[in-house]
Amino acid sequence: MAPQGSQAELEFGGPLGAAALLLLLPATMFHLLLVARSGPARLLGPPPYLPELEELWSPWALLLCLTWLGLQAALYLLPARKVAEGQELKDKSRLRYPINGFQALVLTALLVGLGVSAGLPLSALPEMLLPLAFAATLTAFIFSLLLYLKALVAPASALAPGGNSGNPIYDFFLGRELNPRICSFDFKYFCELRPGLIGWVLINLALLMQEAELRGSPSLAMWLVNGFQLLYVGDALWHEEAVLTTMDIIHDGFGFMLAFGDLAWVPFTYSLQAQFLLYHPEPLGLPLASVICLINAVGYYIFRGANSQKNTFRKNPSDPRVADLETISTATGRRLLVSGWWGMVRHPNYLGDLIMALAWSLPCGVSHLLPYFYLLYFTALLVHREARDEQQCLQKYGLAWRAYCRRVPYRIVPYIY
């Protein structure tokens, strides 16, 4: 049995690490936003200047940010094509989740399309990125504070395995409650997939439109970055149910890390390549563009194949698509796949995701390190995530997990790592 509450091993360097990340993550996001629009675009140098509060704070940006959250919340509440059940909780119950994320994406696209044809100046959005990021950070901070307070009155069975150390900074950062809800509105599930991911592709689109205004038409590089990332977001929302088996939903509490990650970090840093291209146009020929498309397709094939194989297997191990795969039994009754994608490395889905991350940076050329920030950050995130997952699986499956590790020795990249 995993240790709970204050006895659980502290992650992210404990309270000190959490306090440092509380400051470092927003600072990095603002650094990237400032550097992307500067001439030298130096990832590792100092920011071109330090913005004054007037440049960051705008009541209009806050209003826009809250309207966006309100719109996505309204779309979340619309009737869903399906209601899915989550994994079994400590008290043996299962929560229910609406599966209508893709519908929200399509309806948002329709609304934005209507707005633009009625004169909505979407291409003005890139000029507002700094105050919008500030408003999103402020919203995430206040929201996390409310979540922390809400958890004070939550029953012990509703608390996450981590995030309840008793140290307020650590617990605020990691999140105390596992699935904070008001009635059937699940805040973590809502934030993980909707406002941030859809916001990200909307920012990308606005950058594409501004490039078209500036240069007559969007560049091929900008089309590729927009297309690849739209595919990624569309795929996440199409396979929305799969998020119910991720570490974030099953294990992590909902605190500043995920609230800031979902609402601010994803839309404003994941759109970095498109931001870079607006200010640093990169000529791209068709032969190189085709190679980059091929890299993205290979990454997507591995990512989707691996994620779908595991989800199908976890939902129904006798499904004909996975029934022939080799498995090993564990003491919990759940089995582990040891052939197919999951027999190649222990995290084939991470490998596919990383290959796609490379394809998103390549259209920006190799003259700057900045567009490769996502690839570097993502490698660090996935290596750390893999180690956390490994720890959790060892606790869950014990000897069977060790047998799996012997059978499949590489973690993410075959024969390398």
Ligand SMILES: NC(=O)C1=CN([C@@H]2O[C@H](COP(=O)(O)OP(=O)(O)OC[C@H]3O[C@@H](n4cnc5c(N)ncnc54)[C@H](OP(=O)(O)O)[C@@H]3O)[C@@H](O)[C@H]2O)C=CC1
């Ligand atoms: N773009 C981004 O910023 C991010 C993207 N991601 C992506 O999210 C996706 C989900 O990632 P994440 O939640 O970290 O982890 P995974 O989807 O890899 O899930 C890990 C879990 O899968 C199960 N599992 C592991 N090995 C096996 C096996 N051999 N057979 C069957 N089940 C197995 C275990 O849970 P159990 O046995 O309990 O089912 C384990 O805890 C990934 O594709 C990742 O790339 C993740 C983070 C950030």
Ligand SMILES: CC(C)CCC[C@@H](C)[C@H]1CC=C2C3=C(CC[C@@]21C)[C@@]1(C)CC[C@H](O)C(C)(C)[C@@H]1CC3
């Ligand atoms: C701000 C910090 C550095 C950490 C925050 C991490 C979060 C940004 C990520 C944690 C797990 C995520 C996932 C996705 C987006 C990023 C975050 C929230 C995901 C929704 C992206 C789309 C994928 O298809 C997915 C598998 C659904 C992802 C699930 C995990």
